[in-house]
Amino acid sequence: MPCSIAPGKVILFGEHFVVEGYPAIGLAVGLYASTCVEKGEFKIYSRQLGPIDPSSPLAKPFLRVLEEAAREFNCGRDYTIYIDSGIPVGAGMGSSAAVNVSLTHSLLHACGAGFTREDVSRIAYMGEVEVHGKPSGIDNTLATYGGLVYYKRGSFKRLDTLLPEGVELVVADTGVKRDTGVVVRDVLEKRRRLGRLGGILYEAAGELVEEALAALRERDVVRLGELMTVNHGLLFSMGASAWVNDYLVHRMLGLGAYGAKLSGAGRGGIVIGLAEPARAQAIVEELEREGVKAYRVKPDYEGVRLT
Ligand code: PMV
Numbered sequence: 001m002p003c004s005i006a007p008g009k010v011i012l013f014g015e016h017f018v019v020e021g022y023p024a025i026g027l028a029v030g031l032y033a034s035t036c037v038e039k040g041e042f043k044i045y046s047r048q049l050g051p052i053d054p055s056s057p058l059a060k061p062f063l064r065v066l067e068e069a070a071r072e073f074n075c076g077r078d079y080t081i082y083i084d085s086g087i088p089v090g091a092g093m094g095s096s097a098a099v100n101v102s103l104t105h106s107l108l109h110a111c112g113a114g115f116t117r118e119d120v121s122r123i124a125y126m127g128e129v130e131v132h133g134k135p136s137g138i139d140n141t142l143a144t145y146g147g148l149v150y151y152k153r154g155s156f157k158r159l160d161t162l163l164p165e166g167v168e169l170v171v172a173d174t175g176v177k178r179d180t181g182v183v184v185r186d187v188l189e190k191r192r193r194l195g196r197l198g199g200i201l202y203e204a205a206g207e208l209v210e211e212a213l214a215a216l217r218e219r220d221v222v223r224l225g226e227l228m229t230v231n232h233g234l235l236f237s238m239g240a241s242a243w244v245n246d247y248l249v250h251r252m253l254g255l256g257a258y259g260a261k262l263s264g265a266g267r268g269g270i271v272i273g274l275a276e277p278a279r280a281q282a283i284v285e286e287l288e289r290e291g292v293k294a295y296r297v298k299p300d301y302e303g304v305r306l307t
Contacts, residue, residue, distance in 0.1 A: 002109035003036035003307045006101040007300035008087035009094040009142040010169060010263045010272050013212045013231050014151075016187045016240055017205035018136040021153050025212055026138050027169070028146040029297040033085035033098035034307065037106040040080045042066075047084040061096065061127035065104050068123045075111035090177035092264020097139030100127035105304045120144050120304060132181030134188075146303030150213060160301060162216040164224070168280040169272055170252065173293040174244040176268025183240060183265040190239045198238075205234050225258025225274045232261035240266035248292065249273075255283045 007028040014024025044052040044062055052058050062081060069075040081103060087095035101124040108115045108123075121137075121144040128135040138151040148159040191198035208231055215223040232249050235241055245262040248271040252260035257273035257280075264270060275283055280296050287294035 001036050001038040002106045004102040004105035004304055005032040005034045005307050006098040006143040006304040007032055008098050014209045017202055018138055022206040023152045023209040024138055025150050026142050027148050028142040028300040030300045031087045033087055033102050035102040035106050036082040037079050037110040042078055044081045061100055061130040064130045065127040068126045069107050073113035092269030094139040096131045098143045100124035101140055101143035101304050117144050144303050146300045164219050164221050167221045167274055168277050169297050170280050170283050171295055171297050172248045172271045172287050174268045176244055178268045180265040183267050187238045187240050221258055228259030228261045242267045245271055255286055
């Protein structure tokens with residue numbers, strides 16, 4: 001029975017703004033969702049959630065993926081799906097995209113289709129549409145291809161060689177779970193309410209991503225960190241933050257990170273910080289002492305693959 005894994009991600013710059021066609025930079029990280037698929041009765045089992053009722057909302061993305069694979073590759077719909085995810089759910093680390101991508105990949109293998117990564121990303125995207133309505137596509141792109149990615153709706157560039165040495169990313173989990181679709185809708189609504197000012201904030205976010213790209217090219221980690229914190233300020237302005245995110249951003253900066261921001265949809269979920277390796281370890285230890293779940297993450301350069 002084919003089994004595939006796909007990585008989770010952190011967004012370094014540009015979440016939310018990316019939904020409206022502005023650029024973003026994301027990194028696939030070494031936390032994985034694994035999905036195995038075998039021909040048989042249509043059933044879904046999750047190691048974390050147990051059996052999933054095919055008529056429940058949770059099953060919708062999987063049904064959509066099956067439907068798309070049936071339509072494009074004649075795969076049929078009779079498969080048993082086994083999901084095991086090590087990516088925290090509702091935290092901003094792209095767990096749903098990693099599940100949809102690993103499912104699509106193992107399903108296309110189980111059905112014997114000849115397919116490309118582009119096919120996997122496109123079909124998984126349709127599953128993502130069922131999860132939160134208006135996804136930008138960055139999450140399924142990162143889960144499919146891996147690496148450091150500059151993304152703009154519909155196209156992307158790998159930036160792996162620009163990943164700076166001598167710094168690490170710390171993830172701190174607020175432990176607050178939220179629904180990406182709800183936060184995305186609220187942020188879009190706020191943009192409309194703010195009118196011209198909303199437009200200016202989105203333009204600023206687009207400019208910030210281009211400056212981050214320049215900082216990556218120049219290997220200027222101090223500037224990169226500063227831009228991350230500015231990005232957090234823009235996300236706060238758009239209503240994507242919560243006091244727990246702001247608190248952890250301040251805490252990471254106070255502990256010596258070059259920069260920190262919420263990552264993903266926000267209003268809970270995770271905060272990321274950029275720091276020298278020794279400093280990163282000290283930040284993790286201090287946050288853990290304070291009862292916050294914190295860890296360092298490593299890049300994943302491979303994206304989805306069979307196990
Ligand atoms: O919180 P997550 O992992 O679902 O990431 C959402 C990222 C957004 O930019 C807010 C939405 C999107 O589709 O890009």
